[in-house]
Amino acid sequence: MLSDDLVTLRAHVAADVEPAYRMCQDPVMQQWTTIPVPYLREHAVGFITEVVPAGWQANTSWAWAIEYAGEYVGTIDLRDGEGGVGEVGFAVSPDVRGNGVMTRALRLVVRYAFDVLGWERVIWRAYVGNFASRRVAWKVGFHGLVTIPGGGRSRGVRKDEWVATVGRDDELEPKGSWWTVPVLEGDGVRLRPLREADAQRVMEACSDERTQHWLSGMPSPYTLDDAKGFIDSRQDAAASGEAVAWAIADAGTDELLGNVSVFGLSSRMDKTRGEIGYWMHPDARGRKVMAAAVQLVIAHAFRAAEDGGLGRRRLLIRCADVNTASAHVAEANGFTKVGGERRADPRRDGSYDNMLTFDLLAEDVLRG
DSSP states (O other): OEEOSSEEEEOOOGGGHHHHHHHTTOHHHHHHSOOOSSOOHHHHHHIIIIIHHHHHHHTSEEEEEEEETTEEEEEEEEEEOGGGEEEEEEEEOGGGTTSSHHHHHHHHHHHHHHHTSOOSEEEEEEETTOHHHHHHHHHTTOEEEEEEEEEEEETTEEEEEEEEEEETTSOSSOOSOOOOOOOEEETTEEEEOOOGGGHHHHHHHHHSHHHHHHOTTSOSSOOHHHHHHHHHHHHHHHHTTSEEEEEEEETTTOOEEEEEEEEOTTOSSOTTEEEEEEEEOGGGTTTTHHHHHHHHHHHHHHSOGGGTSOOOSEEEEEEETTOHHHHHHHHHTTOEEEEEEEEEEEOTTSOEEEEEEEEEEHHHHHHO
């Protein structure tokens, strides 16, 4: 039995069959795990009364029932362990998700793997897109995340897989940042996380001739699949500590008007700076929407991390010297032109424009 002041890990008992069966009806559970679908009561009986005891007896897998508030709420297990390295797997009832139950259980089990089983390293795996599992692993110090195309298999189908590890000498605490995307409002605009329903408007904006001209790295033609891929990638960028991106939406209708992001947040050279990038749907141009959106981003970026902000010291905006609209957004928000690079901004036709750099310091805002 393993326990902290909130969670207890114990042996499975017959009374766990019914709640385990109910838990495995959850569509989210079925999506991200390899449990049989449909999941029958006999599957729960076999797992709890046969599979789990056999693993302990053979000394090849070690599974615990997770008890929270006196109730069975999930299972966590260690397996393999050959050569001092093994894997962890876990699942928790939807009724208690978001309460930190799994994070506590994982920390207890990883400590057991090191201190009792004598392992040197624990491996965590999840199918790409399972951000809930990834966040639990991140909180317990798993790091070095890689993506293995087709690395996992579920019910005969290969899926891309995330893999990360934690070592015996690592602190069981987060490494790096996992940024949240708060809702920010002001001057008639709302900054909020991008969502799947925004894909059509993203495609329209990124297919626009002006957007395509100034952001030459975008796919061309820009399809609905490209828009969906962009939206999906923004969650990964926040989870990896690299960037925070917002949909710029009309405060009244919530319709997407554009996108603004702060990126370069995990730079090894300087973790106190960030760069702001943006694009606008053609419907929203000429309404001072982007200037208002960037103003909201500046306040959030300079707010201390412990207060929910990004804790930046310096912000940059870069644009072609002939992109007067983008330069105006920087200047309208108090950025100072600090330099330029000759023929540094590529266009699709193979030509290059000069690039301007603007910056803004936290002390500038305070002084202003």
